[in-house]
Amino acid sequence: MKEGNIMKRKLINIFSIIALVAVTMSLVSCYASKPGTLKQLVGTYELTKYTYSNTSQSTSDAEANDQIKQQGIKAYLVIKDDGTGYYAYKSDTVALRVEAIKIKYVYDEEETNKVKEISFTNGQETSSKDIPGCGYETLGLYFKLFKKTLNQSHPAVFNKKVSTSVTYTKVSSKSDLSYVEKKMGKLPDILAFELNGLTGNYLLSYDNQNLYEYYIISLDAQTMKASVNYRLRTSTENVKVENQTFTVEYKKGETENYLEIKIGEYTLIRRQGQNGQFVNVLDYKFSEYTNYYNKDSRSVSEIINSYN
Numbered sequence: 001m002k003e004g005n006i007m008k009r010k011l012i013n014i015f016s017i018i019a020l021v022a023v024t025m026s027l028v029s030c031y032a033s034k035p036g037t038l039k040q041l042v043g044t045y046e047l048t049k050y051t052y053s054n055t056s057q058s059t060s061d062a063e064a065n066d067q068i069k070q071q072g073i074k075a076y077l078v079i080k081d082d083g084t085g086y087y088a089y090k091s092d093t094v095a096l097r098v099e100a101i102k103i104k105y106v107y108d109e110e111e112t113n114k115v116k117e118i119s120f121t122n123g124q125e126t127s128s129k130d131i132p133g134c135g136y137e138t139l140g141l142y143f144k145l146f147k148k149t150l151n152q153s154h155p156a157v158f159n160k161k162v163s164t165s166v167t168y169t170k171v172s173s174k175s176d177l178s179y180v181e182k183k184m185g186k187l188p189d190i191l192a193f194e195l196n197g198l199t200g201n202y203l204l205s206y207d208n209q210n211l212y213e214y215y216i217i218s219l220d221a222q223t224m225k226a227s228v229n230y231r232l233r234t235s236t237e238n239v240k241v242e243n244q245t246f247t248v249e250y251k252k253g254e255t256e257n258y259l260e261i262k263i264g265e266y267t268l269i270r271r272q273g274q275n276g277q278f279v280n281v282l283d284y285k286f287s288e289y290t291n292y293y294n295k296d297s298r299s300v301s302e303i304i305n306s307y308n
Contacts, residue, residue, distance in 0.1 A: 031140025031151045035114035038081055038105065040143055044179045045150055047075035049167035050132055075132055076180045077150070077168050079103060079118070087122060087133040088180045088187070094131070096184060098177070100193040101133075102276050116141055118150070121276045124197035132166050136275045139168065194250045194259050194278075195221040198270065202282050203296040203303055204230075208289035214307050216300055217268070217282070217293055219246065219261075226263050229300055231307070238304065268293070 050067040067073060072092035079085045085103050090096040099122045106117040119138040126135040139150035148170040155163050172179040181187050191198075199222065204215035215230040227242040246263040259270040259278065268282040280295035296303060 030153050030155065031117070031138075032142045033116055033140045034142045034144065035108040035111055035116040036141050036143030036148065037114055040148065041105075041115050041118070041141065042079055042081050042173070042175050043170050044172040044174050045077040045079070045168035046171045047073065047077070047132055047166065048149075048169040049151075049165065051165045052162070053164075054162050073132075074184065076171075076183070077120070077133065078175060078177060078180065080175045084193070085120065085175075086177055086180070086190070087120070088177075088184060089131065089133055090184065096188060098180070098187050098190050099133075099196050100190055102193060119275070122196050123193055123272075123276060123278050125273070125277050125280050126197075136277060137166075139166075189222065191221055194248065197278065197280075198248075198259075201296050201298070201300055201303065202293035204291060205281075205294045206290075206292040208291060214303065215291075215293075216296075216303055217263070218300060224248075227300075228263075229304065231304075 047068065050073060051065045052067050053065045073089070074091070075087070075089045077085065077087055080103070083103050083105075085101050086098055087101050088096070088098045101120045101122050103118055103120045105115045106119070108114045108116040117138060117140050119136065120133075121136045122134065124135055137152070139152050142149045142151055150168040151166065153163070153165040177187060199220055200218070202217045202219070204212055207215070211232060213231040213233050216228065218227045218229070220226070224246055226244045226246045227240065228244070229238065229240050231238050244263055246261055248262075249260045251258055251260055257272040259272070261268040261270060261282070266284060268284050270282055271279050273279045282293040282295075284291040284293070298306075
């Protein structure tokens with residue numbers, strides 16, 4: 001009887017561990033897997049499935065969850081064999097954009113010559129759940145003889161309300177943008193990977209010397225021009241300096257990589273964080289003090305008015 005209870009407790013513990021592992025796995029992500037070689041992987045993939053459902057909402061109709069149809073989405077993922085590629089996206093509400101991406105290939109433990117998973121990023125500190133290809137995304141390979149797909153699902157389990165699923169289907173062996181241009185028309189200019197998401201307004205959030213009422217740095221990565229708006233705490237004058245050329249240099253450090261931005265005598269640092277994504281903060285270092293600038297979604301006039 002005593003041995004039976006011990007065995008029962010052991011079985012309960014084993015099943016608890018198995019259940020915990022299963023829950024943990026499902027909370028992260030899952031995908032169907034059938035690995036393929038890097039040569040098979042290289043090419044152009046079309047987003048053929050993107051579903052989004054919220055269990056807290058009454059709608060469960062598959063057509064209502066079909067985001068490609070609902071939002072008029074057209075997207076392509078281009079994969080090269082050198083750890084780089086492109087992501088093209090447009091929808092009814094988002095203008096066509098094409099971004100350089102970085103790709104990581106994860107090889108299978110058993111078939112070591114085959115890739116089982118890829119992860120890619122456009123370098124921006126945003127969630128891939130907002131828009132496919134935005135931020136950081138992981139996809140599993142499911143390669144059959146006549147159909148090759150990349151897929152990923154985030155199920156709704158326990159307290160999680162939202163579930164998403166994406167599938168990309170290989171449509172061309174081209175690893176340049178020729179197929180994408182054929183399908184989407186003339187493509188916009190493509191920035192270097194390190195410049196993705198750099199354009200915008202950056203508001204001084206920490207002033208070591210407490211000199212400024214506000215200080216706004218506006219960067220345009222397309223024109224490589226910057227403007228500055230500021231007001232000293234000792235003055236009521238709003239100062240504006242426009243059309244300043246800035247340069248960038250990507251640097252690899254011992255502990256981290258970063259983008260060095262030079263505007264006149266100023267040197268700003270854009271640090272590269274986890275998974276190759278750049279943080280939405282610029283820091284300015286000069287001698288004994290450091291200033292930090294957070295990216296701000298408001299317009300320059302909206303920011304200034306908030307101080308009046």
